[in-house]
Amino acid sequence: MAGYIIRRLLWLPVVLFVVSFATFSIARFGPGDPVSVAAGQYRDAEVLERVRAERGLDGSIFEQYGRWLFGDLYPGGSGGGSIRGDFGESFIQRGFTVNELIRKRMLISAQLGFLALVVVFGTGIPLGLLAARFSGSWIDPFVISSLLFLTALPVLVIIPPMLWLFALQFDILPAGGWGGDGLAGIFDVWWVGGVIAVPIPDPHLYMPVFVLSIGGIAGVARLVRITALEVLTEDYVRTARAKGITEAAVALRHVLPNSLLPVVTVIGFALVGILEGAFFTETLLGIPGIGRFSIEAVQSRDYDVILAITVIIATAFLIANLVIEISYTFIDPRVRLGEAVNA
Amino acid sequence: MSAAAVGLEDAEVARERPAGPWLQLWRRLRRKRIAMIGLAVVLLIYLMGITAQWTAPYSYREQNLERGLEGPSADHFLGTDRLGRDMLSRVMYSARTTVIITITVIVTGGMVIGPTLGLVSGYRGGWVDGVIGRVGDIFIALPGLPMLILINASLAPRVIEATGWLEDNSPLSGLVANGVPSYLTVFGALSLFFWVGSMRIIRAQTLQIRERDFVLAAQAMGATTSHVIWRHLLPNVSFLLILGASTALGAVAGSELFLTWFGVGIQPPAPSFGAMIFEAGSVRTFQASPHLLLVPSFFVVSLLFAFALFGDALNDAVRAR
Numbered sequence: 224m225a226g227y228i229i230r231r232l233l234w235l236p237v238v239l240f241v242v243s244f245a246t247f248s249i250a251r252f253g254p255g256d257p258v259s260v261a262a263g264q265y266r267d268a269e270v271l272e273r274v275r276a277e278r279g280l281d282g283s284i285f286e287q288y289g290r291w292l293f294g295d296l297y298p299g300g301s302g303g304g305s306i307r308g309d310f311g312e313s314f315i316q317r318g319f320t321v322n323e324l325i326r327k328r329m330l331i332s333a334q335l336g337f338l339a340l341v342v343v344f345g346t347g348i349p350l351g352l353l354a355a356r357f358s359g360s361w362i363d364p365f366v367i368s369s370l371l372f373l374t375a376l377p378v379l380v381i382i383p384p385m386l387w388l389f390a391l392q393f394d395i396l397p398a399g400g401w402g403g404d405g406l407a408g409i410f411d412v413w414w415v416g417g418v419i420a421v422p423i424p425d426p427h428l429y430m431p432v433f434v435l436s437i438g439g440i441a442g443v444a445r446l447v448r449i450t451a452l453e454v455l456t457e458d459y460v461r462t463a464r465a466k467g468i469t470e471a472a473v474a475l476r477h478v479l480p481n482s483l484l485p486v487v488t489v490i491g492f493a494l495v496g497i498l499e500g501a502f503f504t505e506t507l508l509g510i511p512g513i514g515r516f517s518i519e520a521v522q523s524r525d526y527d528v529i530l531a532i533t534v535i536i537a538t539a540f541l542i543a544n545l546v547i548e549i550s551y552t553f554i555d556p557r558v559r560l561g562e563a564v565n566a
Numbered sequence: 567m568s569a570a571a572v573g574l575e576d577a578e579v580a581r582e583r584p585a586g587p588w589l590q591l592w593r594r595l596r597r598k599r600i601a602m603i604g605l606a607v608v609l610l611i612y613l614m615g616i617t618a619q620w621t622a623p624y625s626y627r628e629q630n631l632e633r634g635l636e637g638p639s640a641d642h643f644l645g646t647d648r649l650g651r652d653m654l655s656r657v658m659y660s661a662r663t664t665v666i667i668t669i670t671v672i673v674t675g676g677m678v679i680g681p682t683l684g685l686v687s688g689y690r691g692g693w694v695d696g697v698i699g700r701v702g703d704i705f706i707a708l709p710g711l712p713m714l715i716l717i718n719a720s721l722a723p724r725v726i727e728a729t730g731w732l733e734d735n736s737p738l739s740g741l742v743a744n745g746v747p748s749y750l751t752v753f754g755a756l757s758l759f760f761w762v763g764s765m766r767i768i769r770a771q772t773l774q775i776r777e778r779d780f781v782l783a784a785q786a787m788g789a790t791t792s793h794v795i796w797r798h799l800l801p802n803v804s805f806l807l808i809l810g811a812s813t814a815l816g817a818v819a820g821s822e823l824f825l826t827w828f829g830v831g832i833q834p835p836a837p838s839f840g841a842m843i844f845e846a847g848s849v850r851t852f853q854a855s856p857h858l859l860l861v862p863s864f865f866v867v868s869l870l871f872a873f874a875l876f877g878d879a880l881n882d883a884v885r886a887r
Contacts, residue, residue: 234700234703237700238700238703238704238707239707241704242704242707242708245704245708246708246713246716249713249716249717249720250716250720364600367878368600368875371871371874371875371878372867372871372874374874375816375867375870375871375873375874376867376870377820377823377824377843377866377867377870379823379824379827379840379843379844379847380843380859380863380866380867383846383847383848383849383851383852383859384852384856384859386849386852387849387852387853390849391849391853398849498709499709499710499711502711502712503711503824517709517712518711518712518715518828520712521712521715521716521719522715522828529712529716532709532712533708533709533712533713536707536709537707537708537709540706540707540709541703541707544703544706544707
């Protein structure tokens with residue numbers, strides 16, 4: 224087990240290396256290298272050459288990659304290099320380092336993602352238990368198909384009508400954007416009678432968090448429903464009932480904990496889903512987070528930003544995947560990782 | 567199980583021949599009304615797309631600027647868009663785009679590349695398994711959407727060049743003018759990512775099946791690897807293959823929307839749901855002429871919902887075996 228985890232962790236840098244080199248090559252392979260994009264209509268060959276040399280974009284792709292990866296350890300490179308976590312200066316937003324650009328936006332996306340995660344599990348689990356409890360009546364298929372319907376709504380399709388309804392018609396929610404700067408935008412405090420502080424989420428959060436969580440809610444609810452239905456047929460539930468324990472106690476002591484265990488394993492998947500959803504949601508609602516930033520970076524070919532985001536997201540995905548795999552063994556000790564079946 | 571079915575045939579059973587596994591699966595599905603409704607909606611929209619060329623009342627690019635942004639009327643059943651193009655015809659041709667993209671991506675990535683690699687990986691194990699699994703890791707780790715945008719933006723001009731070369735050097739013509747390169751780019755970029763899921767599912771199943779007696783028996787009788795994979799493993803993972811394809815179909819159809827929306831998918835004037843939704847996507851447009859968004863959305867949401875319902879029922883039916 225420990226050996227397996229260590230092997231996977233050792234593998235991590237190799238994958239990151241391949242991922243970053245692949246991204247690097249695709250970006251280089253594309254039409255209009257970043258220098259000519261940045262130059263716009265001023266296409267003086269001499270200037271282009273000079274800027275290329277300044278930005279470390281001259282020479283073969285391996286040399287360029289070497290400079291990006293190793294910074295000043297590589298001949299002709301500068302800065303710490305990505306290997307030490309310094310992703311250099313942004314190509315489009317001159318004077319800003321990639322790290323500071325990303326850090327600010329990551330904070331915003333992290334808040335949205337965390338809230339969405341809370342909403343996903345906070346509503347998905349009760350809905351799944353509800354469906355399982357009323358299995359056989361109309362409530363179960365109704366809950367499940369409504370959730371399936373919500374997941375079938377692409378973000379691109381629901382956001383314009385939502386904006387129209389809530390921002391234009393009723394004017395109760397802001398039309399996108401992010402209130403305040405960084406953390407400040409997250410909570411308003413509502414003083415009841417000037418004494419009790421009730422924290423209210425900033426109205427800017429309602430639409431993005433809703434849109435980000437609908438896919439996950441359906442997934443979690445369906446998983447909880449299926450496990451709860453399976454747990455209900457287990458022998459220990461029958462034993463508990465046979466002992467004469469009340470139905471409420473059976474549900475609380477036996478069914479609930481055992482149905483919730485597998486949910487732990489989907490936290491990773493939910494995070495991945497939220498991260499993917501952030502690309503559209505942030506772009507459509509004008510939220511200055513990492514999702515929107517990465518789309519902007521791809522469109523303006525801001526190389527260093529694209530590479531940094533790819534590496535960061537890839538690291539997050541790989542670690543999430545590893546955690547998911549490891550969590551299986553804790554939840555179901557029968558699962559053994561990394562061992563051939565007929566070894 | 568096909569192996570069990572074969573065994574029964576060989577033994578002299580006096581009863582009538584038992585129903586094959588596919589027939590059993592179909593019977594189980596037939597009993598679920600929701601699954602049948604989902605399947606009907608999918609087939610209807612696919613049929614609409616396949617026959618668009620012959621049944622659409624107008625061409626998807628026929629403009630009539632005097633009659634732009636009209637609501638439904640007798641000669642334009644679902645109204646017209648900004649350029650006076652018939653919305654119904656645009657929807658039908660967009661469905662054709664969805665049919666082309668989903669079928670090609672699923673058939674190559676989801677049903678050929680993924681399962682083949684999964685079967686080989688699971689059956690052979692060892693370093694083959696290691697290499698395929700790690701390559702899969704790399705594709706999983708790449709952030710999907712920005713990567714697809716980047717790949718499409720980078721590849722599109724080269725695909726256009728290649729298609730132009732093909733036109734010059736073969737009797738084919740009109741490929742570039744009809745937007746074929748953008749279909750090729752979307753297809754290529756999507757199938758690059760859509761094989762990993764089916765590969766992993768098939769591999770996991772193969773790991774279990776390869777320990778079964780009938781596989782051991784085949785091995786003991788000296789069957790070659792390809793024989794075991796084709797005749798013994800493939801029939802036993804084929805249900806999963808169909809299941810995986812049905813879930814991936816919706817995802818592929820959705821990805822086309824997003825790629826086109828970001829300007830790297832199907833290029834106008836070629837029709838697609840993504841392009842229609844993009845043109846209608848601003849709040850002001852929605853306020854002024856909601857049918858521009860509602861018409862394509864209705865078909866897209868029906869299709870995706872139908873995929874989800876059918877996939878869910880299929881999942882239950884496959885697992886109930």
